Amino acid sequence: xxxxxxxxxxxxxxxxxxxxxxxxxxxxxxxxxxxxxxxxxxxxxxxxxxxxxxxxxxxxxxxxxxxxxxxxxxxxxxxxxxxxxxxxxxxxxxxxxxxxxxxxxxxxxxxxxxxxxxxxxxxxxxxxxxxxxxxxxxxxxxxxxxxxxxxxxxxxxxxxxxxxxxxxxxxxxxxxxxxxxxxxxxxxxxxxxxxxxxxxxxxxxxxxxxxxxxxxxxxxxxxxxxxxxxxxxxxxxxxxxxxxxxxxxxxxxxxxxxxxxxxxxxxxxxxxxxxxxxxxxxxxxx
Numbered sequence: 001x002x003x004x005x006x007x008x009x010x011x012x013x014x015x016x017x018x019x020x021x022x023x024x025x026x027x028x029x030x031x032x033x034x035x036x037x038x039x040x041x042x043x044x045x046x047x048x049x050x051x052x053x054x055x056x057x058x059x060x061x062x063x064x065x066x067x068x069x070x071x072x073x074x075x076x077x078x079x080x081x082x083x084x085x086x087x088x089x090x091x092x093x094x095x096x097x098x099x100x101x102x103x104x105x106x107x108x109x110x111x112x113x114x115x116x117x118x119x120x121x122x123x124x125x126x127x128x129x130x131x132x133x134x135x136x137x138x139x140x141x142x143x144x145x146x147x148x149x150x151x152x153x154x155x156x157x158x159x160x161x162x163x164x165x166x167x168x169x170x171x172x173x174x175x176x177x178x179x180x181x182x183x184x185x186x187x188x189x190x191x192x193x194x195x196x197x198x199x200x201x202x203x204x205x206x207x208x209x210x211x212x213x214x215x216x217x218x219x220x221x222x223x224x225x226x227x228x229x230x231x232x233x234x235x236x237x238x239x240x241x242x243x244x245x246x247x248x249x250x251x252x253x254x255x256x257x258x259x260x261x262x263x264x265x266x267x268x269x270x271x272x273x274x275x276x277x278x279x280x281x282x283x284x285x286x
Contacts, residue, residue: 001102002094002123006130010053011137015099022141025058030263032066036142042071045255046183046248046283048220049138051081051131051240052276056265057188061138063260063280064184069142074182076106076151077139078170080244081131081186083158090122090156096133100140106151109177113153116169118162125156131186131240132156139184153181157243163225167250183283185248187241189213192266193274198238205272209264212237213277216245220281221257225249239277248283255283 007013012021026035047064050057083089091110096103114120126132132154140147157163174181190212192198192205201208212235219228225246232242259281266275 002092002096002126004097004099004133005128006133007099010130010134013099018099018137019141021054021058022138025054025062026066028059030059030261031062036066036069039070040072042067043285044068044071044182044282045285046185046252048185048187048245048248048279048281049135050188050278050280051134051186052188052265052278056268056276057278060261060263060278060280064282065138065142067282068139068182071182073143073146073149075179076109076153076181077184078153078155078181079132079135079184079186080155080157080247081129082241082243083125083129083156084131084240085128086125087158087160088122088125089119089158089161090125091119092121092123092126092154094123094126096136096152096154098133098136098140100137101147103136103140104151106153106179109153109173109179112173112177113170116173118166118169119155122156126154129156135184135186157247159243161243163243163246164250167247170251183248183251185241185244187239187244189216189239189277189279191238191240191276192272195274196238198236200235206266209266209272209275209277213262213279217259217262217279217281220245220249221259223249223253223255223257252283254286256286258282258284
């Protein structure tokens with residue numbers, strides 16, 4: 001079992017308080033304004049959502065998980081994140097633990113993908129990292145009535161991996177196992193300031209951050225993986241999940257892309273010396 005490491009730091013450790021915390025973000029000032037409706041008529045295929053502490057980005061996350069909650073339960077939720085602590089890649093088949101219960105891995109799909117050879121199993125990096133774990137309480141809450149049936153495929157990426165080849169492998173593994181997945185990309189966007197060793201400008205900081213984020217968002221909305229990759233490289237943008245976003249863009253084509261929410265920690269605290277950007281973007285069937 002993969003024990004939780006983010007509880008108490010990124011979200012509440014107590015199950016009752018955690019449910020209240022998640023629900024509060026739906027109704028908060030930057031949230032969607034209401035908890036999910038009791039319907040399953042959505043057509044979400046993927047969401048891009050932040051992975052910071054809930055007190056900062058939970059309102060933004062709620063927009064994406066409202067779409068998950070109002071769509072049918074997926075065969076598997078493929079959660080993609082960039083490794084924060086090492087230069088290693090990997091899958092795991094270990095069950096994830098959260099205060100709301102256990103989340104099982106789709107072992108058949110995991111084995112099928114690993115057999116392709118581009119990415120293998122690496123339990124150790126999953127034990128230490130948080131970007132996948134922080135998505136799970138929101139996912140569990142969104143699918144509370146079907147919580148025992150949730151399955152995930154957790155993928156941690158790092159630099160140096162052939163993302164194009166992984167996208168091909170993942171598509172093949174999905175077809176071979178006859179899965180109908182929903183993708184969850186776990187990433188924040190621009191990390192500005194000395195804390196992140198990224199100060200590309202020192203005046204008009206708020207506007208500069210928004211302009212950097214806008215360039216990335218435009219590439220995502222255009223569903224252009226190469227354009228997104230080039231924007232990140234050209235501006236040397238510090239963000240948590242460039243490989244994860246690129247993989248998603250190489251997996252999906254011709255979706256309806258919706259830009260649902262955006263703000264920064266600088267907006268929250270009125271201090272842009274160090275700022276992290278949060279956004280929720282969804283991809284839906286046409």
